[in-house]
Amino acid sequence: MTSPAQTHVLVDLQSVNKHYGPLHVLQNINLQVTKGEVVVVIGPSGSGKSTLCRAINRLETIDDGDIFIDGKKIPAEGKELARMRADVGMVFQSFNLFAHKNILENVTLGPIKVRGVAKPEAEKDAMALLERVGVGKQANKLPAQLSGGQQQRVAIARALAMKPKVMLFDEPTSALDPEMIQEVLDVMIGLAKDGMTMIVVTHEMGFARRAADRVVFMADGQIVEEATPEQFFTNPQSTRAKDFLSKLITN
Amino acid sequence: MDNYLSLFTQYNIPAAFWVNIQLTFWAAIGALVIGTILALMRISPVPSFEAFGAGYVNIIRNTPLTIILLFGVLALYNQLGFRLSDDFQTNFFRLAVMGLSIYHAAFVCEAIRSGVNTVPQGQAEAARAIGLGFLQSASLVILPQAFRGAIVPLGNVLIALIKNTTVAAVGSVAVEASSVMKTALEFRGDIIIPIFLTFAIGFVIIVIPVGLLTTWLSKKLAVAR
Numbered sequence: 521m522t523s524p525a526q527t528h529v530l531v532d533l534q535s536v537n538k539h540y541g542p543l544h545v546l547q548n549i550n551l552q553v554t555k556g557e558v559v560v561v562i563g564p565s566g567s568g569k570s571t572l573c574r575a576i577n578r579l580e581t582i583d584d585g586d587i588f589i590d591g592k593k594i595p596a597e598g599k600e601l602a603r604m605r606a607d608v609g610m611v612f613q614s615f616n617l618f619a620h621k622n623i624l625e626n627v628t629l630g631p632i633k634v635r636g637v638a639k640p641e642a643e644k645d646a647m648a649l650l651e652r653v654g655v656g657k658q659a660n661k662l663p664a665q666l667s668g669g670q671q672q673r674v675a676i677a678r679a680l681a682m683k684p685k686v687m688l689f690d691e692p693t694s695a696l697d698p699e700m701i702q703e704v705l706d707v708m709i710g711l712a713k714d715g716m717t718m719i720v721v722t723h724e725m726g727f728a729r730r731a732a733d734r735v736v737f738m739a740d741g742q743i744v745e746e747a748t749p750e751q752f753f754t755n756p757q758s759t760r761a762k763d764f765l766s767k768l769i770t771n
Numbered sequence: 772m773d774n775y776l777s778l779f780t781q782y783n784i785p786a787a788f789w790v791n792i793q794l795t796f797w798a799a800i801g802a803l804v805i806g807t808i809l810a811l812m813r814i815s816p817v818p819s820f821e822a823f824g825a826g827y828v829n830i831i832r833n834t835p836l837t838i839i840l841l842f843g844v845l846a847l848y849n850q851l852g853f854r855l856s857d858d859f860q861t862n863f864f865r866l867a868v869m870g871l872s873i874y875h876a877a878f879v880c881e882a883i884r885s886g887v888n889t890v891p892q893g894q895a896e897a898a899r900a901i902g903l904g905f906l907q908s909a910s911l912v913i914l915p916q917a918f919r920g921a922i923v924p925l926g927n928v929l930i931a932l933i934k935n936t937t938v939a940a941v942g943s944v945a946v947e948a949s950s951v952m953k954t955a956l957e958f959r960g961d962i963i964i965p966i967f968l969t970f971a972i973g974f975v976i977i978v979i980p981v982g983l984l985t986t987w988l989s990k991k992l993a994v995a996r
């Protein structure tokens with residue numbers, strides 16, 4: 521790992537708490553992600569992984585604590601918040617491509633409308649990104665005409681087009697047919713190699729082992745354990761993690 | 772038969788229907804504009820806008836159209852001297868368009884909201900996640916899909932509007948179809964039933980294509996998910 525002098529904390533969660541009614545979904549979460557780091561968040565269903573991810577670009581509000589992106593506290597609303605979100609890429613489990621726009625338009629919409637990039641330039645960049653994720657040939661199709669794996673790769677390209685400082689992935693492969701999972705993971709591994717800062721909620725151990733610097737294990741709204749992938753998968757410390765991993769492997 | 776045909780020389784029936792079509796045209800545009808703004812308010816994150824939109828819809832939707840149109844003529848024009856044209860007829864026509872727009876906007880708003888409900892939550896989240904603000908998300912992502920999901924209910928509002936233009940009679944638009952029908956009925960007691968049928972069929976002929984067109988359009992423009 522990098523020494524303190526070089527670390528540049530991009531995402532910083534300090535004592536974050538959130539409730540859904542009586543349910544305490546995020547319990548005093550502290551998490552720092554440095555530039556270029558890839559953090560995999562893992563944990564049982566309902567442990568608060570999605571909520572954590574969504575809190576980082578404020579698709580969910582938090583009750584107390586602070587979240588900083590690149591040293592700046594997340595604005596509560598308005599233009600400032602929109603600007604911050606443009607710097608934080610998000611990839612959803614269900615892709616969420618804009619259903620009425622073609623693939624190219626999906627990728628150029630943000631750069632044109634948010635970043636003010638001229639259309640020809642946005643299209644050139646978008647085509648390069650679509651080639652990079654392997655769906656250049658589909659540029660003029662509608663999302664519904666693509667396979668799940670292709671749609672998710674477009675979603676990654678759409679997020680990348682904003683030139684984000686950090687990318688959030690919430691179970692990007694769990695809605696995919698098994699034969700399509702690897703093509704998406706390969707794109708993500710490529711991103712990690714290129715130095716993208718990433719927070720990835722996933723149960724794909726192969727991805728965690730190959731690409732992650734750190735695994736964060738969540739249970740019942742708390743971060744129970746943090747370790748390198750190797751340590752975590754071969755020698756988990758907490759009973760919760762041991763229990764979880766034994767179930768994950770039998771599945 | 773000649774008796775019946777003389778009705779058409781006595782009264783310019785196509786011209787009367789043309790007035791209803793013009794009322795429909797302008798009121799449809801007015802209702803669509805106001806209704807879209809109301810729908811935006813109702814889905815906006817600002818509570819006071821949301822409350823205004825909800826208040827408008829609930830008050831207007833539950834007020835009889837006759838009262839709204841009479842209010843335009845008797846209260847706005849007669850009492851307060853509010854006028855939209857110096858020409859007598861044009862003024863009443865415009866007041867009627869205004870009343871029809873205000874009334875049907877409430878229904879347009881609800882039709883668009885039903886369309887918004889056909890758009891998955893994830894679309895709005897993806898829009899926000901790339902940094903689009905509320906108005907951008909609404910105009911670029913939500914509403915284009917919502918309109919396509921709302922074509923049939925919007926068509927139903929249009930059909931209601933076409934028929935409701937006859938209420939403009941109470942707003943002193945004396946040249947529209949139902950007013951002409953009423954006059955014809957008074958003077959041509961010999962063919963009362965044919966007169967009713969003539970005007971009824973006239974509206975059916977206008978309305979049926981609208982229904983067919985919106986059904987066809989809604990299939991053609993449906994958003995594939």
Ligand SMILES: Nc1ncnc2c1ncn2[C@@H]1O[C@H](COP(=O)(O)OP(=O)(O)OP(=O)(O)O)[C@@H](O)[C@H]1O
Binds near residue numbers: 563568569572
């Ligand atoms: N909008 C909401 N209202 C109320 N409760 C919610 C809401 N969203 C999530 N929850 C609850 O909060 C808890 C954490 O949800 P979250 O989606 O963050 O879990 P997760 O770790 O992502 O689970 P999964 O692996 O199933 O995706 C769950 O118990 C869930 O039922």
Ligand SMILES: [Mg+2]
Binds near residue numbers: 569570571690691
């Ligand atoms: Mg989840």
